[in-house]
Amino acid sequence: MTLTVSFRKTPKTGMAAAIATVRKDRLSPQADILDKDTGGLLRHVLKNQKIFTGKPGQVLSITAPKDSAYRRIVLLGLGEDDTPAAFETAGGKLAGALKGTGIDSAVLFAPDAVAGAHLALGFKLRGYEFLKYKSPPGKDAPPVIRLERLDVVTPDSAKAARLFEPLDAAADGVLFARDLVNEPPNELYPESFAERLKSELQPLGVEVEIIDERKMQKLGFGAHLAVGKGSERPPRVVILRWRGKKAKKPAAFVGKGITFDTGGISIKPAAQMDEMKMDMGGAAAVAGLMRSLAARKAKADVVGVVALAENMPSGAAYRPGDILKSFSGKTIEVLNTDAEGRLVLCDALSYVQKTYDPAVVVDLATLTGAIMVALGHEYCGVFVNDDAVWDGMNKAAKESGEKLWRMPLDEAYRKEMESGVADLKNLGSLGRYGGACSAAGFLEHFIDKGRPWAHMDIAGTAWVNSDRPLGPKHATGFGVRVLDRLVADLYEG
Numbered sequence: 150m151t152l153t154v155s156f157r158k159t160p161k162t163g164m165a166a167a168i169a170t171v172r173k174d175r176l177s178p179q180a181d182i183l184d185k186d187t188g189g190l191l192r193h194v195l196k197n198q199k200i201f202t203g204k205p206g207q208v209l210s211i212t213a214p215k216d217s218a219y220r221r222i223v224l225l226g227l228g229e230d231d232t233p234a235a236f237e238t239a240g241g242k243l244a245g246a247l248k249g250t251g252i253d254s255a256v257l258f259a260p261d262a263v264a265g266a267h268l269a270l271g272f273k274l275r276g277y278e279f280l281k282y283k284s285p286p287g288k289d290a291p292p293v294i295r296l297e298r299l300d301v302v303t304p305d306s307a308k309a310a311r312l313f314e315p316l317d318a319a320a321d322g323v324l325f326a327r328d329l330v331n332e333p334p335n336e337l338y339p340e341s342f343a344e345r346l347k348s349e350l351q352p353l354g355v356e357v358e359i360i361d362e363r364k365m366q367k368l369g370f371g372a373h374l375a376v377g378k379g380s381e382r383p384p385r386v387v388i389l390r391w392r393g394k395k396a397k398k399p400a401a402f403v404g405k406g407i408t409f410d411t412g413g414i415s416i417k418p419a420a421q422m423d424e425m426k427m428d429m430g431g432a433a434a435v436a437g438l439m440r441s442l443a444a445r446k447a448k449a450d451v452v453g454v455v456a457l458a459e460n461m462p463s464g465a466a467y468r469p470g471d472i473l474k475s476f477s478g479k480t481i482e483v484l485n486t487d488a489e490g491r492l493v494l495c496d497a498l499s500y501v502q503k504t505y506d507p508a509v510v511v512d513l514a515t516l517t518g519a520i521m522v523a524l525g526h527e528y529c530g531v532f533v534n535d536d537a538v539w540d541g542m543n544k545a546a547k548e549s550g551e552k553l554w555r556m557p558l559d560e561a562y563r564k565e566m567e568s569g570v571a572d573l574k575n576l577g578s579l580g581r582y583g584g585a586c587s588a589a590g591f592l593e594h595f596i597d598k599g600r601p602w603a604h605m606d607i608a609g610t611a612w613v614n615s616d617r618p619l620g621p622k623h624a625t626g627f628g629v630r631v632l633d634r635l636v637a638d639l640y641e642g
Contacts, residue, residue, distance in 0.1 A: 152276055153298045154269045156306040156313065164300065166221040166255040167213070168243065170264070171195070171203040172229060179258035179302055183222070187214055191224065204228055205235055206242035206618065210250070221252060227260070233267040234550045240271025241618040247296055248276075254298040265303040266312035272299060273320050274619040279331040315445045319549075319633045322441030323626035325349070329433040330611065330624035334409035334426045339377070339385040339457035342408060342429070346387050346436055346455065353443035356390040368500070371474040372481055372492040377458035379413055379466025386497065389439045389453035393641075396450035400640045401507035402632060403497045405490045405514035406432030406457040413460045413486030414468050427624065428490070430611030431513035432457060434628030441633045449640045452505050456497040460489045472571045476500055477595055480571040488575045490516050491588055495595045502597050508640075509538055509601040512592070513628050514608075519584030520556075521609040528554040529610045529627065532589035535601035542603060545634035550619075551627060553605075562590030 160167070169180030174195050176184055184191040194211060195201070201209035207226035213219045225243050228235070247255070257272075259265035276296065286293060303309050329337065329345075337345070347357045362383040365374055370386065377384035390399075407428035411417060417425065432455040439453045467473070471483040476496040483492075494512055501507060520530040531553045533539045539555055546553040565587050568574035573594055577587030589604050596602045610627040613620075620626070 152273055152296065154273065154301065154313065154317070156265060156301045156303065156310040158302065158304065158306045160256045160302050161300055162218055164219060164254045164256045164298075166223055166252045167219040168223045168225050168255055168257040170225050170227050170258060170260055172227050173203040175203070177227070177258065177260035179260060179304070183258055187217055187222065190214060191222070194224070201226070205230055206239045208243055208246040210246070221250070223247070223255070227264070233263065236264045236267035237271035237274070237550060238618045240268035241275035241620075243268070244272040244275035245616065245618070251294045252296055253294050255296060256300045256302055259301050259303040259309070262303055262305040262309035262312060265301040265309040266316060269299060269301050269313055270316045270320055271619060273317070274323060275621070277324055277327060277620060279328065279623070282333070315637070318445035319441045319630050321444050322437035322629040322633065325440045326433040326437030326626035326629050327620070327624040329436060330427050330430050330626070332426070334459070338382040338408045338459055339406070340382060342406065342432070342455070342457050343385040343387045346389065350389060350436070350439055350443065353440065354391070355439050355443050356392070358388040360386040360388065369474075369476045370496045370500070371476065373456060373458060373496040375467040375471065375473045376460055376489045376492050379463040380459035380461040382459045384458040386500070387455040387457065389436070389455065391439055391442045391447065391449070391451045393442065393447045393449045393451070398508040399450040399452045399505055400636060401452045401454065401501045401505060401510045402435045402438060403454045403494065403501060403510065403512040404432035404435035404456065405429070405494050405512070405516065406455050407490060407493065408457060408459050410460045410487070410489065411462055413466050413489060414462050415485045415487040416462055417487060424612060427612040428515050429457070430515045430607055430624070430627070434513050434607070434611075434626065434632070437626055437629035438632050441629060442636060447636060447641060449636050451636060451640070452501060452507060454497045454501050456493045458489075458493055460486070475595070479573060479594065482568040482571040482574040484574050484576040490514050491591050492575060494592060498592065498595045502600060510596070511603045511605065511632065513605045515611050516606045517585040517588050517608055519581055520606040522581070523585065524554055524609055526609045526613050528552045530554055530556040530585055530606045531603055532556050532558050532586070532606070533603040534558055534593070534596070538601045538603055541635055541639045542631070545631045545638055549630040549634045551631035553631065556589070557586060558589060558593060559586070562586045563593055566591040566594065
């Protein structure tokens with residue numbers, strides 16, 4: 150169900166709930182209007198209870214008076230933090246609190262345009278649900294009521310609407326990425342993933358080229374093709390292009406898209422293997438980014454590469470001990486078939502550099518468990534060879550709220566990935582120790598000298614097992630917002 154967000158100077162009648170924003174124990178000026186309309190009810194409630202103190206994101210729901218225009222009145226705490234991130238978190242917590250309450254429409258009294266836009270963004274992100282495969286309730290079951298409309302009332306509604314427009318586009322990209330990651334692997338596999346991108350992004354103006362396994366073979370995607378050999382579902386590469394302006398060189402984003410990862414012959418333990426449908430989180434983030442750029446008509450030239458395969462064990466699967474020839478011509482000794490993401494990425498990285506000569510290359514991948522050991526689910530580890538690119542990413546992270554942490558690139562990690570029988574090997578010699586760093590060192594072998602490049606290991610941030618302020622558990626759509634912000638800051642204008 151789609152949430153409709155609008156911005157108004159005055160509230161519209163017929164809404165189920167009214168939401169008043171509170172800073173500590175003080176009503177915001179807009180909420181003061183609601184207090185007067187209810188005969189001072191809000192101030193009375195604030196004065197005569199101690200549970201609700203107006204802390205950021207705190208929510209208190211009360212029954213409206215019988216002569217009120219609303220059924221419920223909700224107090225939303227904002228605290229004293231005026232940052233966009235704080236407003237987004239508060240909006241997200243509000244959406245979480247309203248789920249399952251039977252409220253289908255609400256008016257939110259925001260203190261100003263900035264607060265209104267970012268409260269709405271947080272509300273939209275947290276209000277996401279993946280219900281595609283849920284059966285509708287039976288005829289005797291009570292109807293499921295979800296919030297379908299949010300009207301934000303603020304003095305400068307036109308400004309709030311302008312501020313929300315690009316935020317809304319980014320949110321659409323995030324929700325698209327979440328949908329892709331949440332899909333089951335029997336429905337979303339390389340071919341269906343590619344066709345879905347074509348059907349959903351092409352009408353928005355994104356150029357879509359699908360490279361099938363025959364053309365991949367002709368072009369020399371030897372490492373990528375090897376990963377998909379064990380599956381009956383052949384690999385695909387999808388090239389996405391958004392031409393929002395003419396540029397000497399485009400920015401390029403590459404996403405790992407393992408639609409299901411059993412580990413192959415080096416098979417994973419059975420426990421939680423179902424979560425390995427999320428191993429295409431990097432590809433989903435690139436797709437979501439391209440959707441957001443198209444939705445807001447970004448003035449940028451951007452190439453997205455989505456590298457898709459399914460890693461399965463079978464008599465045709467690639468094996469430990471195999472030596473592969475990559476697109477770059479470098480040979481790779483396979484030591485573990487569960488280190489497959491880097492094999493898919495290395496061919497895509499080589500291809501995008503040779504074909505498009507991009508100004509910058511950023512890849513995203515749910516690549517290593519080691520990055521989760523280091524950073525948990527809070528931060529994405531970023532390996533970057535250019536300080537200016539890192540400065541831009543760090544700024545974009547602070548603006549978007551998607552946390553990045555710079556990790557080391559070092560010649561020692563590059564050297565660790567050299568093989569005695571081939572040019573490279575796909576697993577470091579230290580096992581889990583420094584595994585995220587050695588994986589980045591492997592990828593660095595496929596980056597042209599002097600090419601600005603960043604590798605984002607999103608293994609800990611693409612999927613979570615508990616609700617967060619800005620989203621429910623499971624797929625997060627991580628990477629879309631920070632990269633949308635990066636494009637806006639560095640490659641537009």
